[in-house]
Amino acid sequence: MAKSKANQLRIAVIGGSGRMGQEILSLAATDPSLEIVATVSRRADLPAPNVVRKMSGLPKGKIDVVIDFSLPEVLDEVCTWCKTNRTALVSGVTGLSAAQKKKISSLGQIIPVLWAPNMSVGVAVLAEMLAGFKSLQGFEFQIEETHHKHKKDKPSGTALFLQDKLEAAVGPTPEPLAIRGGGVFGIHKIWAMGEEETITLEHSALNRRVFARGALRAARWIRGRPAGVYTMADVIRS
Numbered sequence: 001m002a003k004s005k006a007n008q009l010r011i012a013v014i015g016g017s018g019r020m021g022q023e024i025l026s027l028a029a030t031d032p033s034l035e036i037v038a039t040v041s042r043r044a045d046l047p048a049p050n051v052v053r054k055m056s057g058l059p060k061g062k063i064d065v066v067i068d069f070s071l072p073e074v075l076d077e078v079c080t081w082c083k084t085n086r087t088a089l090v091s092g093v094t095g096l097s098a099a100q101k102k103k104i105s106s107l108g109q110i111i112p113v114l115w116a117p118n119m120s121v122g123v124a125v126l127a128e129m130l131a132g133f134k135s136l137q138g139f140e141f142q143i144e145e146t147h148h149k150h151k152k153d154k155p156s157g158t159a160l161f162l163q164d165k166l167e168a169a170v171g172p173t174p175e176p177l178a179i180r181g182g183g184v185f186g187i188h189k190i191w192a193m194g195e196e197e198t199i200t201l202e203h204s205a206l207n208r209r210v211f212a213r214g215a216l217r218a219a220r221w222i223r224g225r226p227a228g229v230y231t232m233a234d235v236i237r238s
């Protein structure tokens, strides 16, 4: 492993062989302010920097931020490693159970944690816009999401996150509608439907890189923060 340059952000990527993991690794490789200290993948032949097959293989005391884009079944191990090693965590994993979300909240009492079902700046801004819907009287609301056919969770974590924000503004709304097909990176649409007018807010991810860029921005932001549970809204506000 090469010696870190002063001030470089030392990251480990969990799920490095996945669609998102690959995107993060390729973006990080172009940025000299980042050092990929380790990549976790069960694929020993993965062409990535410093591959280890398990979290237990990560070097201790050498990682500033763990970035996790694996799957929910890996979350417990990731949380335990970050807690034991007092290392900040940025997780974009979706499809978490209520118990896993609680685990992230508890972890935030010990280390800095940022969990976001969508790391794009656009969705963070879109979520804030939903507060404006509280002025709409007599409207029906519906969230609709479309993703590639390989996406495992349904509705998407982003749709559920937007629904929380929408319901905080307008009260209970129906469950999001989910469409799966092709290679769509992610489209989220929020309908406000009145008798005489409609509003639709739509966010489309044009590539996967937008999420990777957000995750790396979050990782830079979280280094040196006190323990707490943070969101992309915290990142874009500062």
Ligand SMILES: NC(=O)c1ccc[n+]([C@@H]2O[C@H](COP(=O)([O-])OP(=O)(O)OC[C@H]3O[C@@H](n4cnc5c(N)ncnc54)[C@H](OP(=O)(O)O)[C@@H]3O)[C@@H](O)[C@H]2O)c1
Residues within 6 Å of the ligand: 014, 015, 016, 017, 018, 019, 020, 021, 040, 041, 042, 043, 069, 070, 071, 072, 073, 074, 091, 092, 093, 094, 095, 116, 117, 118, 119, 120, 153, 211
């Ligand atoms: N927050 C966001 O902005 C955002 C954006 C897009 C996607 N996501 C979410 O990010 C996650 C990953 O998405 P993806 O499309 O990259 O998935 P993917 O291509 O299926 O990759 C999943 C990764 O998880 C690892 N993995 C799976 N099971 C494992 C296990 N039991 N132990 C260790 N590693 C395991 C795999 O690594 P190996 O098989 O090599 O071990 C693989 O690298 C999903 O939850 C997705 O919904 C979030």
